[in-house]
Amino acid sequence: MAIKEKKPWNRTPLIESSVLSESAGWYGCTISPPPPPSPCCLITTAHETRLLNRRSRVFLKLETLQPGGSFKSRGIANFCLRALNRSQHPSKLHFYSSSGGNAGIAAVHAAIFLGRPCTVVVPMSTSDVMVAKIKAAGAQEVVQFGCGLKEAGEYLREVVMKKAEERGEEGVHVMPYDHQDIWDGNATMIEEIREQMIEIGEDAPNVVACSVGGGGMINGILQAIEGIEAEGSSGWDRTEVVALETLGADSLAQSLQQGEHITLPGITSQATTLGAVRVSERTYELASKHQASGRVKSAVFTDAEAAMGSWRLADDERIMVELACGVTAALCYGGRLKRALGRPVKPDDKVVLIICGGHGVTLGMIDKWKREFGDVDADMKATEHPEAVTSEVTAHMDSKVDVQVDVVETELTPPPTPPDTGIFTQMTHDHLENVARAMCRPIIC
């Protein structure tokens, strides 16, 4: 079948960012900065000086340009492709997704590639803008049901897909992140990066940085790196992977800290697309193994820092990303890369940031983040630890932020003890309302 040879995702650009390279290297580099321009004339430092002061290089893998707007196109499209190839009756296949966000859009695009229909069931809380986007992408139908992801998922499986079976269709529920086919698709990102580095005359990157929600992306990344090592290729054995999360959606970091695979009581970060209370089993397994060997470094930044990463990336590279992706960009500012790696940034470091993409951002939001978190590092001068300023800084975050929810596994039940940080200062029976206000839409049950 011709479809087997074609890839349902794009080979995305790997672009070098001189601005982020300069910023990421500045704080950590052990070389001295170039001398300032002479006050007598406007001639700048000579080219030769700059060559001597080689700086670390930052590259951006632009997953935001996938057909579905995020890296999810890889994994989800691969999942759908394999399902189609395995099917006895491919012409009866109908894909179903219960994500109101990036995974849903990725599923629709994958289905179109494969020439099959896709129906998306989303919670009532999904914004009209997002519903319109899913329809415009070519969904067969968008059904709104349920207070949250759980109810939407149940309705999808127990009602919508059952009806489809009765009609003689073969329904396939598209998993958002916890499946080997998804990780295999996400792994292709590393294969491309490998080729693209070779194309520019470089070998393996020293650092690959990515955000972690449910862990589908990092599973693919680590799996691919292990595969390259197994081939005996040199270079990638020294590659470090920085796993980034936001405070309040840091299920992986907490699991690693506690030495066991834990489930968060709830999500208190506004980076809702990282909102998995529990990472996949495979993520915990891979991350703890590779953390022990020193390959994986876990880093947690506040929502304020993620917001800073988002608006700075917009100003510096003219690309707008949601908070879930901004947390990765934040690594390049304020010496965070050095802190995350636990070592100085070297002049010959090559850092690849996975710009994972996502639809949950508008110009208004970026503007707001810039105004509210205009200089996050100024706030942090008093302390070494970002967490120490969380409660003060995030308390300023206006709860009416139009964030599109792609909640992978949010438990909408009150946690046993109210968290001291973040925008939720009391977790009572008003918890649901707080979450709704943060998501800027009414909860209709």
Added chain:
Amino acid sequence: MEFTIEKVPWITTPLIKSNQLSGIAGCNVFLKLENLQPSGSFKSRGVGNFLLAALRRQQSQPSSTNGPAAPIHFYCSSGGNAGLGCVHAAVTLGCPATIVVPLSTKPFMVEKLRTAGASNVIQEGETWAEADKYLREVLMAEAKQSDEGGETAVYVPPFDAQDIWDGNSTVVEEILEQLKEAEKHYKIAKDESTPSAPVLPDVIICSVGGGGLLNGICQGIDKAGLSSQVKVIAMETLGADSLSQSIKKKELITLPGITSIATHLGARRVSAKAFENGLRDMVVSDVAPDAAAVEVCRRIADEQRLLVEPACGVCLVPIYDGSLSRLVPGLRPESNVVVVMCGGSAISLEILADFVERYPYTFE
């Protein structure tokens, strides 16, 4: 300093279909994302190719009795995207590049030129013309006379050279290849009577400053043999509309000045080649006010999550204001419109916010 010429200073950029814009236009609308070129704009192609061609010419020349030719040092007088294109290409190809910019060039653009790796960034003159004059008559003259440098000084024009148009024309080759693949990734409206017909462009829209991009696009379309099938909409902003005015007067004119905020379209006189192309049946010229271009930038930020300059935004105005059907009559739902998003680095959140406040506009 060694240089290599196996490297190519531009990349194959993505061609994406925009569902929002397709819905508004009522046909298939694609965006060619030249904003992702290494230098931030399509200039990586044209200016990049100019540098590449100069290096190749030098390499192919037999060594003179004095030994091999002195390595090339590139000089450019653009404080904008052409300057950045020159610097990025020079750094990629391993050559030094000196940029002379007018005093009016914004500090953050000067900083970008330095960060990109310019050997020198010199500010001289009130206008681009004065900066350019200083570059050619003073700086390069000195470089050519000097024995110490042992370099061959090469002037890089911003848009008026065949090598630049050759580089820019590569965008058309890519568009044609990528349109063939488009059906695999996007829902494409097609004529139901010929479902397996190839996806070809019916309209290509681009911005016009000096006309280097327009020339490259026309050349690429001619080379593909599609001149009778494709219309090229050449967009300018009011106050930087040298091409449009030349076409109306049927003579190549020079504007007295540039009054548009889209300063990167600010060539008072387009190249003769662009004027020639502008008179062809294949090309339709149109002009939009600054405010419309700014409103496009605001909407594209929300819809595509990309920040572009008004010089780039202007080429989407026909889609947002519905003038597309007037400019190219006979478009159908299955028509394919490709907008070359030329890119550009002179935009930031602050600049856009300022423009939006000063130039409010709503598309009807």
